[in-house]
Amino acid sequence: MQKNPLTNIWMRRFVFLLCLMPLVWLAWRWYNHDMTANPREFGARYTGRWTMRMLLISLAITPARRIPGLNPLIGYRRMMGLYAFFYGVLHFLHYVVIDLQFDWSVLQEDLTFRRFFIAGAIALSLMVPLAVTSTNGWIRRLGKNWARLHKLVYVSLIVACVHYIWQWKGISIPVLYYPGYALLLLLARVMMAANKRWQAQRRATAKV
DSSP states (O other), rough: OOOOOOHHHHHHHHHHHHHHHHHHHHHHHHHHTTTTTHHHHHHHHHHHHHHHHHHHHHHHHHHHEEESTTTGGGGHHHHHHHHHHHHHHHHHHIIIOOOSSSSSHHHHHHHHHHHHHHHHHHHHHHHHHHHHHHHHHHHHHHTTHHHTTTTHHHHHHHHHHHEEETTTOOOGGGGGGHHHHHHHHHHHHHHHHHHHHHHHHHHHHHHH
């Protein structure tokens, strides 16, 4: 039987390096002074978009693995989730270092009164325990509780979508792209859970 290329260690390394390319591209544009007329806004939105993209990709793996031949994608889910956290941290650091220039009084004000920043902080904070417990050791320690804990990713996704929408002054079709994808993934997850429960009930009824 031919081995699935998704299980190849070199494919995993290629995907790992591929996920770094957005950062390399950003660094290249910064080096060449090619970050538009408003470099601060460009950097903030660029890192924010890639956080959303990595998060959506990581969550898309669960339904995608049901396609014949794509089950090994599950081995990439942790990587994509950690990259989502990585770009989320870069997004936050850009805000603190570039935008605020370590002005903690402004940070406190933003995280107290400005809903846009509050939502972003909550979304990133929810990802912290997920990143910390992503190791095999934590999976063994937490057991079944690990899966329960990692359902926080859906809450983080919803709050991140709110954060993303609130950054814009108005609602338009492009603004709804990422929230739309998120809604489709959440609906797919609900349908999968409902189907799993229905199958379990069907098996239980058949045994009676």
